[in-house]
Amino acid sequence: MIFIKTLVIQIDVNSNKLKNISTIERYINLAINKSKIDLVILPEMFCCPYDNKNFPVYCEVEGGNLYNILSDIAKKYNIYLVAGSIPEKDNSKIYNTSYVFDRCGNKIAKHRKIHLFDISIDTGQKFLESDTLSSGNDVTVFDTEFGKIGLCICYDFRFFEICKIMVDKGAKAIIVPASFNMTTGPIHWELLFKSRAVDNQVYTIGCSSSRNNNSSYISYGNSILVSPFGEVLNRLDEKEGYFIADIDFSYVEKIRNQLPLLKHRRNDLYNVSYTDNSKV
Numbered sequence: 001m002i003f004i005k006t007l008v009i010q011i012d013v014n015s016n017k018l019k020n021i022s023t024i025e026r027y028i029n030l031a032i033n034k035s036k037i038d039l040v041i042l043p044e045m046f047c048c049p050y051d052n053k054n055f056p057v058y059c060e061v062e063g064g065n066l067y068n069i070l071s072d073i074a075k076k077y078n079i080y081l082v083a084g085s086i087p088e089k090d091n092s093k094i095y096n097t098s099y100v101f102d103r104c105g106n107k108i109a110k111h112r113k114i115h116l117f118d119i120s121i122d123t124g125q126k127f128l129e130s131d132t133l134s135s136g137n138d139v140t141v142f143d144t145e146f147g148k149i150g151l152c153i154c155y156d157f158r159f160f161e162i163c164k165i166m167v168d169k170g171a172k173a174i175i176v177p178a179s180f181n182m183t184t185g186p187i188h189w190e191l192l193f194k195s196r197a198v199d200n201q202v203y204t205i206g207c208s209s210s211r212n213n214n215s216s217y218i219s220y221g222n223s224i225l226v227s228p229f230g231e232v233l234n235r236l237d238e239k240e241g242y243f244i245a246d247i248d249f250s251y252v253e254k255i256r257n258q259l260p261l262l263k264h265r266r267n268d269l270y271n272v273s274y275t276d277n278s279k280v
């Protein structure tokens, strides 16, 4: 059995970009002193408090200072780094972007949040990402020595179609840097991670920022790992912290063989189509 030793870090996002990085490195060091680590996952907007007024101030171009720091961290610790997300500047636009680096610090994937979080719930959370952000157009799956992994950001995960497409592209786990809130989190967070895991027979991993009741957007926390059979294997509470977990892709195969949902799909009757923009 080959385990992917995975470290999920839930930090209290600070207004000081570099302080967030040193918190992250502190957790990586703590974890590496306890265990071998293959894969590290960070939360959505881990370097920038989640607020429209911050995105234009904290944004950086690909290849900028933060990008290089993240690449160096992947190389220094010999890990795959799913670097949560950061506001990415590209000409006049800003995207909510997740970079993935391999053990040598090379970028192996980049996901721009496809679905912008524009909601207005009467009794609770309101947010309009489209006030400052633009949306991406690609479904993202990257390859590792262990197998393929899908990646999407927070609100993207609500759209079951993109999870199905990731699985069709070979994903055995779906990673979701996220920051649900106190209106949707308590009701939807675990439900979504369990449903997507069971429907697609994949590991689902949600990495959130921790809860800070003084921030303008209050994150739910509760970073989570669910197995391809729907078991909650790890779950943090609302506070800053981390967990180390073993992800085993042979268990995905076992579940898919014993309960062959993917084979039993009637693709002749229904299907989800996808336009691959990267090849257009």
Ligand SMILES: NC(=O)CC(=O)C(=O)O
Pocket: 117, 153, 154, 155, 156, 158, 179, 180, 181, 184, 185, 188
């Ligand atoms: N913040 C998000 O993108 C999504 C979220 O909080 C939710 O879907 O709920």
